[in-house]
Amino acid sequence: MANQATLSTWKQPRTFYARYGKRALDVGAALAVMPVLGVLTVGVGAAIKLDDGGPIFYRQERWGRHGRPFKIFKFRSMSVGAPDIRNADSSSVASRTDTRVTRVGRFLRTTSVDEVPQFLNVLNGTMSLIGPRPNLATKPLERMGADERRRLTVRPGITGYNQAFYRNSTTLPERYAADCYYVDHLSFGLDLRIVLKTIQTVLTGKSVYSDAKETA
Template sequence: MLDVLLSLIAIPFLLLFICIFGPIIYLEDRGPIFYKAMRLGKGGKPFTMYKFRSMKVNAPDIRNEDGSTYNSDDDPRLTRIGRFLRKTSLDEVPQLINVLLGDMSLIGPRPDLVEQMKYYEKGDERKLEVRPGITGYNQAYYRNAVPWKQRIQHDIYYIDNISFWLDVKILFKTVISVLKHKDVYVEQKKAG
């Protein structure tokens, strides 16, 4: 309920960001404003997650060896505005729509790609016990500085220790990490 209340309060900001960044995203290459992708939600139920589009239209999908999405500051697939949106994490703002729809929470494990489920090992599916979040323990403290499998362990740590105060700490730490632009891009080996 608190998630929905905070999301409702954030709607004017979401609309402002859409009004500011929407035309810039569109005019750069005449593509859609939003990136929509299927992600794993609570209980493994797939849902459509919304973000501001940061890549060029029809950019190829590149994955790391562990199945996670490849990202890099010099990724040629990024648009100019997309590079800014990613660096500032403003590309995540449209996920407030997902919170209002009940697919996501403000704080929780980051949602995995649907196809990443095939890489889950025993116990990894525990991260699906709660709704995924716009930010979470891993994003607040490590962002992209650790491999995907370690992120899952951080997600399970969060689930085992979930509390109002941990959420407050995560929220403040996320703001600090985003402002410092810390660990946004981490070079990993690309698959195939």
Template sequence: MYRIIFKRVFDVLLAIIMLPILMVILIIVGPIIYLEDKGPIYYNAPRLGKNGRIFMMYKLRSMRMNAPDLRNADGSTFNAENDPRLTKIGKFIRKTSLDESPQLINIIKGDMSIIGPRPDLPEHRDLYEGNENRKLEIRPGVTGFNQAYYRNTIPWKERIQNDIYYVDHFSLWLDIKIFFKTAVSVIKREDVFVTENSVKTVDNNGVGL
């Protein structure tokens, strides 16, 4: 019953309750993002949703305009504290996870859940092997099992297997544990950035991640 009905009800109710907080964040942080390099406040990123449906995931822009798209050797997106693509305010909102706050809108629209596997890039589906497509069986989340317990400290392929573990075991109790563990990780700002050094540049016509 939780999987079919209550999880979605809880998602929508909590997202609506948190909307005023999102408005305060936008009022305070939005102008700073714009003034730093006169670029857009938002970065709308295509992502893989439930059953492989592609949707636009909303984020506050943390990178400079026309920043190159860097990837780790395994194809996952590069994310490091010393990343020169990050703006000053961008580094702050990354550390505090404020850049993810607009995903409340994705939750209300039905693209995402509060808790679930973090969504991959559309092209990542071509890199899935074996049972890795199973992470697409449920809505992706703003946070999830990996974000709560590992953040960015393990390889992408290992994160996918953790996502599949969540798909097979998710319950109200597991979601509660992930929610509060995520809150602790965000407050402590633990393991926000990836430490991998092997990166590559791919074509990017966007405005920054």
């Protein structure tokens, strides 16, 4: 049975960067982004309120490192009370024709601005800047496959290998395989590549929506 004790004793990245350097960079980046988040909260918050008058932030329980659940923060991009339609991995369906997404939310998703509040998660240690995207904490740990559990040996990230190089254009098994590749090859060089590629991917708007495949 896959439980927290089992996950915590799986092979962990042991390099100096993985154990200490990565967290130091996470904290530094999160602190640097806090003023930006403050400004965005005012601007985005006003736009969300003017659009439909609902809450600015959206919180959701996800699986974190070693199978510990945590609350993820986002700017709300869907209508209040919208039905929660999910993919097989419990991730949110993303489609150009999804009527649950608000007008402001469509912009937030296209630009990935909705993810910026997750720097609060990075600051409190539940997430990293780079890592596998966290799944909803609905599927029991004991029902997860090996690759799905392997992802939980590192902190989940705001962006990751899949988001940088594939965005929403891969299948679920392909995403898990890519996440495991990241876990096995975690390094400063790989994280730097992912950051640079993520910036390029966001600026080009590549694969923000996928109508045929499961989405991240």
